[in-house]
Amino acid sequence: MGSKLTQSNRAGWAFALPGFGLIALFIIVPFFFAFALSLTDQRLISPNPTQYVGLENYRNLLGLAVITLEPERDESGGIVRDEDGALQYPRVRSITRSDEYSQYAGMREWFRWQSGDNARVVVASDVIFMKALVNTLTFVIVVAPVQGGLALVLALLINQRLRGINVFRTVFFMPVVVSIVVVSLLWRFIYDGNDGLLNNLLSGLTFGLFKPVDWIGNPDTALGSIIAMSIWQAVGFHMVIWLAGLQTISPTLYEAAAIEGASKWQTFRYVTWPGLRNTAVLVLIVITMQSFALFAQIDVMTNGGPLDSTQTLVFQAVERGYGKQDISGGSTISVILFLLVLTISLIQRYLTRERN
């Protein structure tokens, strides 16, 4: 075989190998490691040999069940009510800890709802993971369209022919060159419940009508506050990508639309938007991937709190894989995260495919 190698073959390999080798070693190998490790009980440092455990890690994360609780009854079969008239139910613990129902062993209540006289309780093997999963999906589902849409609005604003428009472009883009870690710490102060800048600004603008909110200390507002801040920081990035897309649209199309007497909306709908198709797909996929990776904001601002309302998948993967040195648990979350990213990108590609 050696004699068959031409000069080009040898040089080709020699030039490509250092770069490709590093990608293989530090991206592709750990990527496959993640799958392998998720099937073991690997720890960062451990005196015991690593063992194959099959899908146990996945069961420990994804285990879900619905338990139906019947209200407590007295000896004659009547339903017991407390002083406020509320129904009484047996404790969930009495089921998840009983030997009779071993399939629920180790599960805890996630949430419940009422169904007639019965209560239905969703129990999960790992309630914190479930909250992290829901929060991450919420973040992605809100941020992807809102950030993408706002970025397009900004791009259209900047694409006007006005004197000094470049100054505005410079300002809109500024937060992008500021680290998200810096932004998170800065906004911790802006969101502060007592001396926070935002509360003071809002109460000043409404002449004192606005009641101060502890933005990131309140489980109802924490995730929303982090969403708003993240969009503020990153929207300029996608504005620039939209702007590049806008500038590829031929001016003759706009002239033709003007001659036809198209309204502004019609021009946007039939000239601008079709010209931005590829850009739209790219922007959507890039924001989605970045949103799934939500970590620094959480680590700096809330540590997943209050009441786990800002837990995310990456934060949990790091807390277990690094904080608790549970490499296999962290790897399992990583694999689930990757499969989610892959599925959603494929769905997005399918929905935005070229239709003939």
Add this chain to the structure above:
Amino acid sequence: MATISRDNRGLRLAVRYLVLVLVALVFAFPLVFMIVSSLKPTAQLLSDTSSLRAFLPVGDISLSNYTAAFQRAPIGRFVLNSVFVTVVTVTASLFLCSLAAFSFTYLKWRGNGLLLSIALATLIVPFETIAIPLLLFVSRLPWLGLDGIEYGWLNTYRVQIIPWIADALTIFLFVQYFKDLPRELIEAARAEGASWWQIYRRVVMPLSGPVLATAAILKSLKMYNEQYLWPLIVVQDEAHRPIMVGLGYFFQLNVAWGEVMAYLSVITLPVLAFYLVLQRAFIASIASTGVKG
């Protein structure tokens, strides 16, 4: 009628500018607040938030927060670490990724197309999904040091540099750029008997200013601004800690906000200055990640 329509146009223009100015305020106010506050004592900083004084350098203005912040944490060391890691990684990345892209674009060899596809496929693997297995991997990797072979890369510069050198986006940017260079130049050089290395060095690289600038800006931002999760889990000792992880010094309960603002300004102002001077190149580099994507 004529005067009315002119007034109308003036009004519309005024509304357009008003919208632009309001949006600009939304983007600028936190950063103005950060820089202005870094010059105020913490007590004044807190009381100023209830008025527009929050955005004005008024009152007791000094650099004492900066002195105090530098005393509380070895900030100088953290800055040096970040700058060192950034410069080495970016330099190595430009060299190795352009070399690989050169080979993928111009040279014929077995496996060329396959390897390029595999490399580009890694674009859909977010770093966050490999961080934990990579942590285990680097904690056991060997390294040939001055004292022979040692195991484990934790708490070093190399763990912050080597995994970050090669990436699919940088290779992709170079491949896109090289494809558009005139092939005749390379064929002519080949006909004159130039080696591939000479063509890379003497023909292609001197023409690659724009793509080098783009790749350098994107990679520098990534290394200086965005390195947080990885150094957090692989660097525990102060001597190698980069600047974003060093912020942890200021996370305690009784936050000295004046000092925090000073530290944040120290981190941010150099990058902002670079951006303001080179903004065309910054914006062009972001835009180029979207073209043809």
